[in-house]
Amino acid sequence: MSQAPVLKSSPTASSHAPGVGDDFEFVEVIRGYLNEAAELVDIPGYVREILGQPKNEIIVNFPVKMDDGEYRLFKGYRIQHSNILGPYKGGLRFHETASLDDFKALAALMTWKCSLMNLPLGGGKGGIKFNPRDHSRRELQRITRRFIHALGSNIGPDYDIPAPDMGTNAQTMAWAMDTYMNTVGMVSKQATAGVVTGKPVTSGGTEGRVKATGQGVVHCIREWAERSRFDLKGKKLIVQGYGNVGSHTAVLLSHLGVSLVGVGDHTGYLYNAEGFNSYRMQEYVAEHGSISGYPNGERIEREDFFAIAADLFVPAALEAQIDQTEARALQVKLVAEGANGPCTPSGEKILLERGIDIIPDVIANAGGVTVSYYEWVQNRNSEKWTAEDIDERLELAMKTAYQNMMDFAEANGCSYRIACYGVALQRLARVYSEREIFP
Numbered sequence: 001m002s003q004a005p006v007l008k009s010s011p012t013a014s015s016h017a018p019g020v021g022d023d024f025e026f027v028e029v030i031r032g033y034l035n036e037a038a039e040l041v042d043i044p045g046y047v048r049e050i051l052g053q054p055k056n057e058i059i060v061n062f063p064v065k066m067d068d069g070e071y072r073l074f075k076g077y078r079i080q081h082s083n084i085l086g087p088y089k090g091g092l093r094f095h096e097t098a099s100l101d102d103f104k105a106l107a108a109l110m111t112w113k114c115s116l117m118n119l120p121l122g123g124g125k126g127g128i129k130f131n132p133r134d135h136s137r138r139e140l141q142r143i144t145r146r147f148i149h150a151l152g153s154n155i156g157p158d159y160d161i162p163a164p165d166m167g168t169n170a171q172t173m174a175w176a177m178d179t180y181m182n183t184v185g186m187v188s189k190q191a192t193a194g195v196v197t198g199k200p201v202t203s204g205g206t207e208g209r210v211k212a213t214g215q216g217v218v219h220c221i222r223e224w225a226e227r228s229r230f231d232l233k234g235k236k237l238i239v240q241g242y243g244n245v246g247s248h249t250a251v252l253l254s255h256l257g258v259s260l261v262g263v264g265d266h267t268g269y270l271y272n273a274e275g276f277n278s279y280r281m282q283e284y285v286a287e288h289g290s291i292s293g294y295p296n297g298e299r300i301e302r303e304d305f306f307a308i309a310a311d312l313f314v315p316a317a318l319e320a321q322i323d324q325t326e327a328r329a330l331q332v333k334l335v336a337e338g339a340n341g342p343c344t345p346s347g348e349k350i351l352l353e354r355g356i357d358i359i360p361d362v363i364a365n366a367g368g369v370t371v372s373y374y375e376w377v378q379n380r381n382s383e384k385w386t387a388e389d390i391d392e393r394l395e396l397a398m399k400t401a402y403q404n405m406m407d408f409a410e411a412n413g414c415s416y417r418i419a420c421y422g423v424a425l426q427r428l429a430r431v432y433s434e435r436e437i438f439p
């Protein structure tokens with residue numbers, strides 16, 4: 001006789017990742033930036049209040065059969081922050097420190113990002129609190145499929161469109177799309193490919209999406225370098241997080257003659273004064289899952305990584321990695337935020353006081369959602385755009401947003417971060433004033 005299934009809850013973990021100060025409340029930090037920018041933009045109090053909260057907070061608990069035959073209960077989230085500009089849009093994160101409050105912050109960031117980039121999309125974010133590295137490919141597939149099934153009609157190609165984020169990738173999106181397609185009925189099936197973006201190109205994805213976020217970071221760095229009369233050739237880069245965003249940024253910067261001298265991920269930090277081969281390291285991580293064991297690098301401590309003499313720093317891992325200590329240690333001219341929320345407010349203050357420029361997350365990593373939008377449009381119209389077409393459109397979109405950020409910062413004497421929020425809020429406020437509130 002078979003035994004009754006055992007149901008375990010997914011392991012809980014501290015909601016703080018290494019480097020995160022105990023007093024860092026991401027959602028409060030994001031709300032603080034919103035309020036600061038709202039002082040500069042003439043928006044009615046009720047709009048500020050609406051945007052200070054997500055519209056919907058969805059939590060699902062769902063069981064998944066593990067490879068050993070046992071069942072485990074997982075907790076999944078989807079936060080829908082705003083859809084005043086279009087369908088909710090934002091990534092799915094699989095990470096052991098994921099929390100409801102962090103997803104609220106990340107979903108709000110997506111609203112500002114889509115508004116700043118002038119996309120007809122709103123903001124959302126979600127995911128599951130677990131460590132994907134602890135699971136086999138088969139388990140990851142079942143976890144993803146059960147999560148998408150549990151979300152049910154809370155997502156959809158005209159309603160809420162997830163994409164990859166930390167711990168998820170094109171493969172995750174292929175499973176997500178396939179699961180959704182199989183729940184909508186035969187007739188609608190083919191019309192729902194746009195339920196997620198960041199899919200493999202052969203499964204309805206777009207050219208250029210895999211590198212898109214890194215490409216956007218690089219466009220921003222180029223804009224900054226041009227305005228600062230800073231020649232990128234021969235300059236040094238350090239990168240924290242060598243996943244999708246970090247590795248593509250490093251590879252694309254290497255084409256401009258920038259050398260990667262320091263790199264870190266969840267397994268530790270490496271230094272090479274001569275510069276790593278960023279492409280080979282990317283291949284190594286794809287094969288081994290981390291930088292651990294990569295040859296040609298000296299293992300260093302986290303605190304030494306932040307003190308490396310370099311020119312550019314791209315944080316591309318978790319939030320709140322640059323607090324006061326790291327901000328005092330950094331020996332770079334620019335921090336380009338590939339990750340969402342990598343600087344704490346007090347870390348940011350110190351960086352700015354020290355004359356270190358920051359290209360904020362809202363614009364720096366917006367290349368991902370911008371190309372996701374191109375994918376969604378192609379899915380809707382059954383079109384296939386070329387890689388060159390995507391590259392050209394993205395470059396123009398990033399340059400335009402960068403100019404808008406600069407204009408706002410100059411006109412208001414504020415930081416680039418507040419300028420991004422300001423530009424985003426102006427558009428949102430205009431739409432609210434035109435549409436007003438139902439009924």
Ligand code: NAD
Nearest residue numbers: 165166167213241242243244245265266317339340365368
């Ligand atoms: P990923 O899962 O591909 O890579 C994450 C990297 O961070 C890995 O190298 C991992 O080892 C490292 N990391 C995890 N914990 C760490 C720790 N405690 N210390 C140091 N490194 C650690 O994720 P990704 O898609 O590259 O996302 C990275 C960041 O970029 C996230 O903040 C994400 O929200 C943001 N982002 C991603 C996209 C996208 O298109 N993927 C778009 C916009 C923003």
